[in-house]
Amino acid sequence: MTSLLSRSDVSLSVQGDTLMVTGDLTMSAAAELAAAGVKWLRGMEYSEVCFDFGQVSKASSVAISVLFEWLRACQAMGVMVRSIVLSAPLERLASLAELDALTSPPAASA
Structure with a gap:
């Protein structure tokens, strides 16, 4: 695991992909x-x-905003997002905001 950002409140690391x-x-x-x-x-x-x-222990629209930024970057680069895991609080927030499709696997192309 490689640390990309470490702050007292939050950290970002990468493991594989x-x-x-x-x-x-x-x-x-x-x-x-x-x-x-x-x-x-x-x-x-x-x-x-x-x-x-x-x-991520607290539900926050900030986390969803970061996720959207990463999704936009992936779309611009043609990178497929295989999965998105949200904590229970973030799952509830996504559901309330009707963003449930974020955590669903991508639909197969017809």
Whole structure:
């Protein structure tokens, strides 16, 4: 596991093709965390990635915003997102915001 960002409130690490966020993502850390993830995405050698927010203990729209930034970067680079793991609090927030499709596997092309 490689650390990409370590702050007292949140950390970002990578293991294989997976970006992992741990801690409580706050507004003050969002831009830095998003940028570190995008930088890794631009430099990585995988055609598919996973995002793991399973260790984020508080529901926050900030975490969803970071996820959207990474999804936009993947779309721009033609990288497939294989899976997205959200913690229970983030799952509830995504459901309330009707963003459940974020954590569903991509539909097979017809």
